[in-house]
Amino acid sequence: MSTRRTLAVVTAGLSQPSSTRLLADRLAGAAADELRAAGHEVDVEVVELREHAHAIVDAMLTRFPAGDLADALDTVTNADGLVLVSPLFTTTYSGLFKSFLDIVDPDALTGTPVLLGATGGTARHSLALDYSMRPLLTYLRAQVVPTAVFAATDDWAGQDDDGALPRRIARAGRELAEAVGARPAAGPQDDPFGDTPDFAELLGGS
Secondary structure (H helix, E strand, O other): OOOEEEEEEEEOOOOOOOHHHHHHHHHHHHHHHHHHHOOOEEEEEEEEHHHHHHHHHHHHHHOOOOHHHHHHHHHHHOOOEEEEEEEEEOOEEOHHHHHHHHOOOOOOOOOOEEEEEEEEOOHHHOOHHHHHHHHHHHHOOOEEOOOOEEEEHHHHOOOOOOOHHHHHHHHHHHHHHHHHHOOOOOOOOOOOOOOOOOHHHHOOOO
16 A cells, blocks of 8 residues: 655755765665655655754754754654764764754654664774664664665765665665555654644634
């Protein structure tokens, strides 16, 4: 049975254009293609953390995300699956990436399928996916798919469909699609006040 699925893509790249955004788009595209092949309709929504940097800091101080940042959080927490990609600095994810996850409700990602990706200058930092990013999402009780994808600067040069990076992207996308397809479709959480009668109705329309 066909259902509509939403993939939220969170990219913490700091420049424009960004190799982090490029990797995020490739990963989301691979997962979306697999879901469509399985008969699902797919919406892909991108959250560029760079655009929310100041609001994220404000939310950390006030504990109250507002405006476009609140909408971005809703996009992430209501998605059927997530693609999370960060550049690596000093062998770990960026401060912007961590700050964003710090303002996500600690229970909001429980059970959500997540595909992790990272970019960096050298393959020596690729293990950061497993020793820093994966434990962070495991702590949030997300369902992290087995394959994470790291792209070093050299990985973008002269690649073809049979290269190591495209193969890894395809495998990771397939794993995310399978995890998303195996779960009931997500959606906005029920409004606890949704059945509250309108005040005017209580007054009989007067």
